[in-house]
Amino acid sequence: MEKYVDLLKNIQNSFNNLSKGQRLIAEFIINNYDKAAFMTAASLGETVNVSESTVVRFANTLGYNGYRELQKELQELVKNKLTTVQRLTMVNKYSSKENALKAVMEKDIENIGKTIHEMEYGAFQEAIDLILNAENVYILGLRSSSFLSGYLGFYLNFLIKRVTVIASGPNDVFEQLLKADSQDVIIGISYPRYSKRTLEALEFCKDEGCKIISITDSLISPASKYSDIALIAGSDMLSFVDSLVAPMSLINALIVSIAMERKDDIKSSFEDLESIWNKFNVYNINDKENNN
Incomplete structure (x- = not known):
């Protein structure tokens, strides 16, 4: 793995000695190595407006x-990703905290834009149909992805019945998924560095005949191979953290779309909830006595 980290560091260290055109290539690869890994020399050159020979x-x-040898190492980098310590060494690309603030937010915007541009809307609609027609919906996301699975589960519970968020705890994930079968849908959320337990659980559910919807960062992620539908939202951030802004936005879109399909059915439920919230002061902003 160290050699693949050295690839990016080598590009950074060589930057000042590169020609103007080569610097454009270097900047693109550093910021988009997951995309560059699957581009031909010609398409990479066209993207950054240089010739194919400049790429070579x-x-x-x-x-x-040759370029093919470089491309092979980029593909290995994408496939294996970087360890936390290795990625931590890359944060020195940010020259200041102000630069980091701008660069990180710009990368988040880029990830959302890339997600919009590359989303397969047929697959998105198919995922919604599977969720609405499932007997049970299980949501699985561990470690950093647990925040995404909890958020999705919180809102889906308002919209459909029989939603279960699988979480780390006294019961192993397999015990929580023991009754899952071919009538059920598993939404597996998996982002680098790809929790092994999540992948094992998806394999188990696939063997049980469950439909698998994955929310992940690429079609070559380990979660994708178990999926009937893979919804891709980029998370690339050349640092020790991944950006979960685009997957969160994708999850929001999924929730809103399901609510649109169920709006007539859920209206009365939300009216009942509002009555309960008001009765028990769940939201306290209207309690004048306590606000005085």
């Missing part, structure tokens, strides 16, 4: 025998 010379400058 760029690979040669870095010590590779």
Whole structure:
């Protein structure tokens, strides 16, 4: 794995010695290595507005025998991702805290834009149909993805029946999924560094005949191979954290779309909830006595 980290560091260290065109290639790869890994020399050159031969010379400058050899290492980098410690070494690309603030937020915006541009809307609608027609919906996301699964579960419970968020606790994930079968849907949320337990659970559910919807960062992520439908939302952030802004936005879109399908059925439920919330002061803003 260290050699793949060295690839990015090598690009950074060589930056000042590169030609103007090669610097454009270097910047693109550093910020979009997951995308660059599957681009031809010609398409990469077209994207950054340089010639294909410039891309090849760029690979040669870095010590590779050709672009294909460089591309192979980029693909290994995407496949394996970086360890937390290794990614921590990359934060020195930010020259200041102000630069980090701008760069991180711009990357979040880029991830959302990429998600919108590359989303397969047919798959998105198919995912909604599977969720609405399922006997039970299980939501599985561990470690950092647990925040996404909890959020999705919180709102889906208002919209449909029989939603279960699988969480780490006294019961292992397999015990919580023991009764899942072919009538059920599993929404698996998996982001780098891809929890092994999540992947094992998805494999188990696939063997049980469950329909699998994955929310993940690419079609080559380990979660995708178990999925009937893969919803892709980018999380790339060249630092020790991943950006979960785009997957959160995708989850919001999923919730809103399901609510649109169920709006006539859920209206009375929300009216009942409002009465309960008011009765028990769940939201206290209208309690004048306590606000004085």
